[in-house]
Amino acid sequence: MPNSPVVPTIRRRRLGSTLKRLRNDAGLTLDEAATAVGWKAPKLSKIENAVQSVRPADVTNLLKAYGTSDPEVFTALESLARDANKKGWWQTYSGVVFLPYADYISLETDAEQIWEWSPLLVPGLLQTAAYARETIGGATTSRTPEEVTSLAEVRQARQAILSRPEGPPELWAIIHEAALHQRFAVRPTTMRDQLRRLLDVSEMPNVTVQVMALDSTVHPGLVGGFSLVHFPGPIPNVVLLENVMGATYVEDDNDTAHFTKAFERIRAAALPVEDSLALIARLEEGHRK
Structure with missing residues (x-):
């Protein structure tokens, strides 16, 4: 029997762990970072732990809240968020x-x-x-x-x-x-x-x-x-x-x-x-x- 459709969860894990590291580098707690973008802490926690996906626009807001200014960081993480649940050719x-x-x-x-x-x-x-x-x-x-x-x-x-x-x-x-x-x-x-x-x-x-x-x-x-x-x-x-x-x-x-x-x-x-x-x-x- 075929297995369930594959979701590339490792992309979410990589995105979540990177966002968590950038938040820690900025010296912000979960509560402080979530409040800065108008969220509750549990939502951000789920994103950092790859339980929940996140939109590229929300990644942009998080990075701004963390004081990130490097355009390469924005490009890399926004792209990762955009592709996190995208199906690849291997789905065939x-x-x-x-x-x-x-x-x-x-x-x-x-x-x-x-x-x-x-x-x-x-x-x-x-x-x-x-x-x-x-x-x-x-x-x-x-x-x-x-x-x-x-x-x-x-x-x-x-x-x-x-x-x-x-x-x-x-x-x-x-x-x-x-x-x-x-x-x-x-x-x-x-x-x-x-x-x-x-x-x-x-x-x-x-x-x-x-x-x-x-x-x-x-x-x-x-x-x-x-x-x-x-x-x-x-x-x-x-x-x-x-x-x-x-x-x-x-x-x-x-x-x-x-x-x-x-x-x-x-x-x-x-x-x-x-x-x-x-x-x-x-x-x-x-x-x-």
Whole structure:
């Protein structure tokens, strides 16, 4: 039975937490801030805790009450309020795209930068259709073949953000070399085509690909992969952690700062970009022999 229509609640959470931080920075209590815009404190509390949506015009009034003057802050938060409950293209796949995944797609859509540390797989934004089908089908314990096909289509559709004309996000992907040696029995050319895809997409000005060599030094990425999503203006970063049971989000500023430092150390331990692409090219050539 299809799940209920997905609402991108993570947008509301990001908006609410940002408004709360700006209120605290202004030194205002809930009562004081609510009174300044003609509300009761419970209404503002619900907005800050993502229980209730808020209109862009109301966000503008709140920011003025908080003494905010940066136009980028107004633009970013008004846009977030406008899009908080907007349905995305992924609604077409609501039968297979459940809430945590829909949340992440909405994060990608809003992102300014995406940092990916992927020790086991090529990141979804860089996968070929065949690679996506094989890896989704191989990893799932409960999806039907039809659902696997739909999820592979979703993964391909997500990649449109990398080439959209209105400010595509910058993607920095670090992939462990072990992931590039994966073999596919059903379609042996899958990995060769995937390696070629990595070389092709790395030519895009907003995409950087690095490889973590098999003989690299120790680094924070040894404890697992993660995606760190950056947003414009004052909107806090979000980290995605995935496992066989689904996705977990890290949204606290202090916690996401740890992942930022970890990624910087992972990036320093990986092969330089030119050496990474040379390694991918050698592996791709090996598949042609």
